[in-house]
Amino acid sequence: MNLEKVTAKIRPRKQWEAIDLGVALAQRNLISLYKIWLIVTFPVFLISALVFHQYGMWVVIGFWWLLPLWERPLLHFLSRDLFGERLSVKQCVSAFFSLAKIQWFASLTWRRLSFTRSLDLPVIQLEGLKGNVRSSRLKVIHSIGSGAAVWLTFLFFFTKFTLFIATIVLAYLLLPAPMAEGLDFFEWVNFEIESPITVFSMNLLFYLSMSFVAPFYVACGFSSYLNQRTQLEAWDIELAFKRLAKRLQGLNEHASVRLSSFLVGSLLSILVLSSSVFSPSIYAQQNEPQTDNITSQNENVNSHQKAKKLIIKIKDGNEFHHREMESLTVKRDKDTEIDDSFNSRRSDSGWMSLISMFVSFIVEFALWLVLAVALIFLVVKYRHLIGGLKLPQQTKKQKPKTLFGLDVQSDSLPKDPWQVALNSIERNEFRSALSLLYRASLVWFIEHTSINIREGDTEAECLQKILRLGPKNSHQFMRDLTRTWRALAYAHIAPSKESLVELCHKWPAIMAEKIDSGDANAKV
Amino acid sequence: MSDMSSEEIVAGKDHTSAEMSFEQGVSLVNQLQQNINQTLVGQADIVEMALTCLIASGHLLVEGVPGLGKTLLVRSIAKSFDGEFSRIQFTPDLMPSDVTGHAMFDPKSEKFRLRKGPAFTNLLLADEINRAPAKTQSALLEVMQEKKITIEGKSHPVSSPFMVLATQNPLEQEGTYPLPEAELDRFLMNVHIDYPSKADEVKLVKMITVGEVDDSALMRGLDAITSPRSIIGLQNLAANITVDDALFEYAVNIVNASREWSGVQMGASPRASIALIRAARALALVRGSEFITPDEIKCVALPVLRHRVVLSAELEIEGIGVSQVINELLAQVPAPRE
Numbered sequence: 001m002n003l004e005k006v007t008a009k010i011r012p013r014k015q016w017e018a019i020d021l022g023v024a025l026a027q028r029n030l031i032s033l034y035k036i037w038l039i040v041t042f043p044v045f046l047i048s049a050l051v052f053h054q055y056g057m058w059v060v061i062g063f064w065w066l067l068p069l070w071e072r073p074l075l076h077f078l079s080r081d082l083f084g085e086r087l088s089v090k091q092c093v094s095a096f097f098s099l100a101k102i103q104w105f106a107s108l109t110w111r112r113l114s115f116t117r118s119l120d121l122p123v124i125q126l127e128g129l130k131g132n133v134r135s136s137r138l139k140v141i142h143s144i145g146s147g148a149a150v151w152l153t154f155l156f157f158f159t160k161f162t163l164f165i166a167t168i169v170l171a172y173l174l175l176p177a178p179m180a181e182g183l184d185f186f187e188w189v190n191f192e193i194e195s196p197i198t199v200f201s202m203n204l205l206f207y208l209s210m211s212f213v214a215p216f217y218v219a220c221g222f223s224s225y226l227n228q229r230t231q232l233e234a235w236d237i238e239l240a241f242k243r244l245a246k247r248l249q250g251l252n253e254h255a256s257v258r259l260s261s262f263l264v265g266s267l268l269s270i271l272v273l274s275s276s277v278f279s280p281s282i283y284a285q286q287n288e289p290q291t292d293n294i295t296s297q298n299e300n301v302n303s304h305q306k307a308k309k310l311i312i313k314i315k316d317g318n319e320f321h322h323r324e325m326e327s328l329t330v331k332r333d334k335d336t337e338i339d340d341s342f343n344s345r346r347s348d349s350g351w352m353s354l355i356s357m358f359v360s361f362i363v364e365f366a367l368w369l370v371l372a373v374a375l376i377f378l379v380v381k382y383r384h385l386i387g388g389l390k391l392p393q394q395t396k397k398q399k400p401k402t403l404f405g406l407d408v409q410s411d412s413l414p415k416d417p418w419q420v421a422l423n424s425i426e427r428n429e430f431r432s433a434l435s436l437l438y439r440a441s442l443v444w445f446i447e448h449t450s451i452n453i454r455e456g457d458t459e460a461e462c463l464q465k466i467l468r469l470g471p472k473n474s475h476q477f478m479r480d481l482t483r484t485w486r487a488l489a490y491a492h493i494a495p496s497k498e499s500l501v502e503l504c505h506k507w508p509a510i511m512a513e514k515i516d517s518g519d520a521n522a523k524v
Numbered sequence: 525m526s527d528m529s530s531e532e533i534v535a536g537k538d539h540t541s542a543e544m545s546f547e548q549g550v551s552l553v554n555q556l557q558q559n560i561n562q563t564l565v566g567q568a569d570i571v572e573m574a575l576t577c578l579i580a581s582g583h584l585l586v587e588g589v590p591g592l593g594k595t596l597l598v599r600s601i602a603k604s605f606d607g608e609f610s611r612i613q614f615t616p617d618l619m620p621s622d623v624t625g626h627a628m629f630d631p632k633s634e635k636f637r638l639r640k641g642p643a644f645t646n647l648l649l650a651d652e653i654n655r656a657p658a659k660t661q662s663a664l665l666e667v668m669q670e671k672k673i674t675i676e677g678k679s680h681p682v683s684s685p686f687m688v689l690a691t692q693n694p695l696e697q698e699g700t701y702p703l704p705e706a707e708l709d710r711f712l713m714n715v716h717i718d719y720p721s722k723a724d725e726v727k728l729v730k731m732i733t734v735g736e737v738d739d740s741a742l743m744r745g746l747d748a749i750t751s752p753r754s755i756i757g758l759q760n761l762a763a764n765i766t767v768d769d770a771l772f773e774y775a776v777n778i779v780n781a782s783r784e785w786s787g788v789q790m791g792a793s794p795r796a797s798i799a800l801i802r803a804a805r806a807l808a809l810v811r812g813s814e815f816i817t818p819d820e821i822k823c824v825a826l827p828v829l830r831h832r833v834v835l836s837a838e839l840e841i842e843g844i845g846v847s848q849v850i851n852e853l854l855a856q857v858p859a860p861r862e
Binding site for chain 1: 766767768770771814815816817818819822854855856857858859860861
């Protein structure tokens, strides 16, 4: 990487300013980026959408999950382009497989849902770091803030969905009214549609929404990464020095410059020397009266030896070996004064970082939990699409306790309803007998079949449901029972005793499975 | 069921309730149904409801786009029982006297002579009733409720049986005058006439176009199979059909529920409860049943309540229709069992 070849102006930026730079980068190379993206992704999308058309939204979910791989050629192009090396679309596309291989497993599993994916991708792909080195490098990169990268991910994620839903809404609104009447908008959005063309259209629409956003997302992440490094490694200063050096190198060739630099150098040397000559101790010594040159020479030797001993003694002392290091952050673009409470704040920041680490852990944990719940929900909802996967037991449907004002729980019935009904027939209580038999039959169907009887269902509607979903051997019996009951209840036409007895005798054979009940004195 | 032929029934045009047995009544209704269905192809449900309405001595409001056979339905019914038929095309400049009639001074006799309007008939087709202003629409109120028309302070009964079949076009609402609730309440039923099935439409097109130059073929094959008096006999038969007390309660429960239902601005009136039982009785006769069950009540509940229930603005904004609310209501109101 040669910083001097960089085609963008390198200076420390605010995080959002860096993202602006990313948008500008993407705009400048938009056609090339879209070409790379479409050549790499469209065939994959098209084939998977056609092959797995019966799996509805799973195609786009799968495609979305692989985004970290699709984004790599775009970053490859942008990174080279920024440093003056213009790659062709063909070169980027052919580099896809080698780029996709870089830490692909981690990128598609535990790192897939990282909110700083756009910022972290250059570390993996351009710096080629992995393991602990990568982690510590990311810590450094994130140390001056990665909030913008997180919001970038959120923003582009919702932009995709907004584009997708807005296009559907637009299409829906522009449809002529007669065509729109039979369509359910929410079915479209939820992919609850059966027509293969509509499913494909929905998938294509979502793919196009993703495609629209992808180059901008990668470019913004890359520019954020550049900005972080500029701030951490003072690229701007390095570049300024390099430019200065280059300029001076060019200027040194002139004799006058050489002379002036010599003069400046000499002047500086004189200044340094004079500062040592006119130092207070020397100045004091020079002002002392000189009595004897020899004595003074001996004294000078002695004092020199003493000084040497003293220097050695000080150098060996504990105080000389005591080391203390202080670090502080200085904002470049603000004349912020470092207040005296720096040391106390330093200890506070330790607590703050602990709290922030704890909060980030909780948030991350919650997000993983949400993902797990969402996955479970999707698997349960679309289990029919996943071959062989079936829940062990369907959730038991809620059985009604009362229907039409009647208690339809099995424990409200006598143990053998047909027997009790027969007793009622013997006492010529036909209505009571038939009512019990009919109610017991309904309870049996509610308990033992999947028939869902609603409060407002009439006898004929109940019969229709039984004929559709009930066991075949019960059909004729229920027809007879319903007809007899309706005639008695609404036309007050009493059935013959024999027909009632026959119905009672048929009942235990038809309702083969006994109703669990123990209360023989229950309401009849 | 009786095996009476149509000739026998025509011969017995003077059947009254006292003479007509239930079986004869059912047979007559079946023949009427068949006769009308020959002409009005693919609209069996509408024919059933129209006959129910006629037998229940009510009035019918038909909604549907033009060209579905609304006029044909009325003409077929009228011709089937040899009744009188009038048609009024409602327009914004239609006057009440154009409907009811008026008294006119005769210079010869120097007396006011009554000039009867088209309302003096057995079957009155009020085509596009909502195109006339409220004043003219209201001219029908008295005749629909009282079955008489007051002109110059004197009441004149209309022919019996009397039935108004009014039509509304649900699409062209511009320049229309929505019927007031009081007027709507006078209609026993409001049915929506829909497009026939493809097979029925093919049959209809063949019937009218093969060897025919106009649409007259439709009515040509239609015979008068009974008399207006027989219709009165059928009305009396229906009025005597057995209704269990639980069903009166069920009908009232449904109507009450419409008043208490969340999202309903105005529920149905007690006239709706009466209409439910009356229509259910007539439907039972049409279906050949000597008694009514909750099924008949449920079956007529939608056409009986549809025009009597006004939804709140919130539900209408959400796109929920009256039919949806009534169906939900019917699913919630417990059907009688004991």
